[in-house]
């Protein structure tokens with residue numbers, strides 16, 4: 318806890334009770350108490366009689382006890398202030414949820430026309446209550462060129478800072494730019510948090526190891542805050558309650574089974590399910606951002622906007638931003654750049670891959686990519702294969718059916734095909750949508766051109 322903030326909170330409490338601000342002696346007592354000093358040392362430092370310091374101290378504890386409605390003394394002052402600060406934050410967060418979907422939690426100011434729900438001293442105490450103390454961004458990749466994504470950054474920032482969402486999933490097909498977007502987001506908002514950590518989930522990450530890693534990080538951070546104390550390890554949720562933390566988990570698809578419908582936890586990853594449930598259900602002031610190709614199943618069931626869960630399905634870059642990528646390859650000025658971007662759905666990785674091929678061959682786009690032609694460079698095929706390898710047999714059948722069609726195909730028409738029972742078909746369609754591999758418009762489905770081309774060539 319920040320000493321300045323504590324002194325400010327205490328000053329406002331004393332002022333509210335006595336009409337007087339803290340004097341120098343009272344402030345010295347609080348400062349010394351926060352630094353774990355005894356009365357003898359405080360008295361020495363300010364050249365004052367020790368018994369007088371004790372007497373002023375005891376009056377001060379009395380005032381604070383009356384103000385906080387609990388017994389405050391020199392021993393418990395620090396923890397009481399911490400509790401008090403946390404209760405302001407959680408009350409304030411609850412108020413914000415009740416007020417409306419627009420809120421001002423991160424900025425500790427009241428929306429226009431909404432009555433001030435806390436006494437002025439509490440409002441001031443809450444202001445600037447977060448600051449970045451500890452970060453572990455060693456697993457966060459470096460950001461290369463990054464174009465646009467303004468609306469997506471705004472949406473995520475609103476969800477995290479203003480709406481205080483506790484669990485956000487950012488999903489999208491490989492190469493669409495999820496990791497890059499999250500890196501940019503973290504760089505923009507990290508200072509609003511006390512702790513920020515980025516973890517890449519790989520197959521070897523057991524849930525126990527992961528939880529242990531987080532607890533180690535948080536307890537180490539607390540130790541750095543107060544080197545004198547030796548905090549004991551707490552359950553993860555306690556740290557998420559006591560501190561405002563941002564935890565980014567990238568590549569969460571590694572938690573889910575291959576060959577099954579989307580988002581089914583591997584047996585050895587089941588404990589992550591309970592962890593995410595806790596993150597969603599229990600009250601705390603932290604945020605988990607999950608990034609990957611598939612959503613955890615329980616998250617997909619949430620459609621209610623009053624819940625602290627949100628999902629952003631990332632689409633391709635717009636023409637201007639995708640054009641910037643082509644510019645890097647000397648392809649910005651070509652006539653059919655827009656059509657090229659559409660064909661590759663503004664997917665930055667796909668565009669880079671095909672632009673590299675064109676550059677390497679030294680050919681013109683019109684010559685290599687006439688009309689609606691789609692080239693699939695080998696590196697792009699490798700990326701797509703990884704995603705197709707994860708599909709269940711049922712999904713592969715549905716993809717083959719969709720790939721044969723040139724127009725969006727209606728669900729009823731798919732059913733007429735008679736090869737797949739209704740319940741299997743709808744489950745497969747839902748799963749493919751959750752993997753962002755097919756697009757749905759009302760009851761019609763299409764498969765994007767690049768995926769179609771790959772499906773025809775490979776299945």
Ligand SMILES: Nc1ncnc2c1ncn2[C@@H]1O[C@H](COP(=O)(O)OP(=O)(O)OP(=O)(O)O)[C@@H](O)[C@H]1O
Nearest residue numbers: 461462463464490491492493494495496497665666
């Ligand atoms: N907004 C952007 N502007 C420029 N380049 C971008 C942008 N977003 C992504 N890229 C580039 O596209 C490529 C893929 O991006 P990124 O790794 O973020 O995708 P991803 O969705 O995380 O993929 P995966 O699911 O495979 O992890 C990278 O080379 C990245 O630099």
Ligand SMILES: [Mg+2]
Nearest residue numbers: 495496497567
């Ligand atoms: Mg990524």
